[in-house]
Structures are given as C-alpha cells and as structure tokens.
Amino acid sequence: MDQNKLYLPGLNGIRAVAAITVLFGHMWAPFGNWGVTPPWNIPWPDGPVTTFFVISGFLITYLLMNEIGKTNDVSIPKFYMRRILRIWPLYYTYLALALLATWLFHDEINNAVWFYTFFSGNISHAIGLGIIPLFHFWSLGVEEQYYLWYPWMVKYSKKRVLTFVTILFVCWFMAKLAAYIFLGKGLTYRILGVTQFDCMMLGAMGAIMYYRKTEWFCKLCSNRFVAILAWGLFFTSGLYADFIPSPVRNEFIAFISLLVIMAGLLRKPILENRVMNYLGQISYGIYVIHPLLLYVLTRLIRPTDYLSNDVACVVIFILMTVFTIVLAGLSYKFFEMPFLRLKSKFSVVQSTNSKE
Helix, strand or coil: CCCCCECCCCHHHHHHHHHHHHHHHCCCCCCCCCCCCCCCCCCCCCCHHHHHHHHHHHHHHHHHHHHHHHHCCCCHHHHHHHHHHHHHHHHHHHHHHHHHHHHHCCCCCCCHHHHHHCCCHHHHHHCCCCCHHHHHHHHHHHHHHHHHHHHHHHHHHHHHHHHHHHHHHHHHHHHHHHHHHHHCCCHHHHHHHHCCHHHHHHHHHHHHHHHCCCHHHHHHHHCHHHHHHHHHHHHCHHHHHHHCCHHHHHHHHHHHHHHHHHHHHHCCCCCCCHHHHHHHHCHHHHHHHHHHHHHHHHHHCCHHHCCCHHHHHHHHHHHHHHHHHHHHHHHHHHHHHHHHHHHHHHCCCCECCCCC
16 A cells, blocks of 8 residues: 555445445345345344445545645545546446336336436435436435535635534434424425435544544544444344434434444454455445346346245345446446546545555
C-alpha cells in the first residue's frame, strides 16, 4: 500500500458482509422465483443497505474533513467528478442491460424508468412503482441525492459542520417520527423512511469526531466491551430486528454499524483479511449486478426439473454466490478500474480501498 494514501482498516470487511448479506437476502425474492422453498431460515444480519449508508456517510465526510485540513476548502467540481466516475459507469450500463432483459422477457417497463434514470429510485420505491431487475436502485438514488447538497454544507460550515450535521440528523429523524405518529405509514413516512439521510449523517457525525479525535467518542468506541457488544449486535441483528419499532429500526442498525466501523479503526479490525478485503473492493459490483443475474436465470432455469427441492436450494445458493462474485470481480478489474484510475486524478486527498 502507498503510505501516502489514506486507508481505513476494517471498512472493506464491513462492506463485504453488507454486500453478501444483500445477495443472500435476495436469493429467493423479489427479483426472481426459482420454484423452490429453502429448507433453512437463516437470520442474516439486518439492514445491510443501512450499513452501506453509514459507511458512505462516514467515508465521504472523513475525506472531506481531510481535504479541508489540507486546503481549507472543498473542491465541489472535483467532488462531483469523483462521484460520477465511481457510480455512473456501472449504474447506467446496468440500467441499459436491465431494461433490455426486461423487454426480452416481456415484463413491464413502466414510468419508473424515469426515476431510475435520474437517481430517484427511492421515490418510485416509496410509491410502489418499479421495474423488477431495478428494484434495488432505490438506495443508489438516496446516495446521489445526498451528494447533491452535502459537500456544499461541509464546504461552507467547516468548523461548525458537526453542529449542522447533528441538527439535520435530529430534524430528519424527528420529521420521520412525526410523520409516523400523525400520518401513519403513508407516503410521507415512506419517503422519509426509505431516504435514509439520517443514517448517512450518523456516519458523518462519527467521521467528524474521529477526525477531530474527540476524546469521549474515541474512548467509548475503543472500549473492549462496547466493541464486543457492537459486533455481537451487528451479526445477530436478524434475530431481534423485527422486535424494534419500524420508525427507529434503521437508526438503531445505523448506530450499531457506526460502532462496528469505529471498533475496526480504533481496535484490531476482525474482518481485515485478503478475502474480506477483496469482497469489500468489489462490493459495489456485487450489489448492482446480482439482481439481473437472478432475474435472467430464474426465467431460464427450473432446478426442480432435475433436482430435489433441498439439493436445488444448495446448488442455487452456491452457484449464485460464485457467479455473482466472479462477475463483480470481472466488472471491477476490466470495467470499473479504468474509471477509478481516472477518478484518482480528481482526488485532493488520495485514498485507497486496499492495504496492499
């Protein structure tokens, strides 16, 4: 690893867990139906997309804080070029392929296509409008919308950024609670709930305090008992998440995710190894690509024509995992990497997602 590049240990491992959990959670629905019933009911960690939001909020903010520390400013054009080069190439390539597959299989292409085209999949998700292999694009819409305003706030608030982020976090969270209490699970609550800006801001708050070496925060997060508790709650969240009231569930998972991130930074990261680092590096591809693979294969193959239900489930589980990782790896190396190399030219603070 280039010693001049910023590297945050443990983040790849958490990304890997979140990406694989999403893949496993989608294995049987909603992108396709294999015609089988899994003989197991594994409580995978809950809220992996929320974990992604926290990681994004943390990482983007930490890089911006370092940029301010280096230049006393935030270059907005360079920020947007970095985001465009990271997100857009795979996003729009997948969008085109997903629409082609939907057309070939004679499924409906509705007005949601405009929401996906302009990074508003969270809105179509909230109103119940979607195109099957693009259902998961709601989360990428949330991130891109966050980036529309967040760097500007950091640029102009600078030393007061923690105050502004905290106020916005509280306001967003309270607005969601108010919508739930007074309006029920209607459209307002669904939009505020799916657009998890508060979870990204929680990650941002952690990044600011970590950058500033805020004593009480670093002392809390480096505590051995807190770290063990956080990891335990993170991995077992599938067992208890349904018992957490829905208006606060995402925020709870986000808080646990932040503690896990900090435990990896302030203590020995338990997910820091070559396998998890690699899966973390290709996690964007894993997340984006797997629904189309599921969508196409479930329409071409009926495993129960050749195998028993239980054997078919095992075969599907193994092959889908392998195929997804292979395709994501190929995408990362041959398609995404050229854009990532170009992205580095717009980086004020050089960073890397690999310690090697």
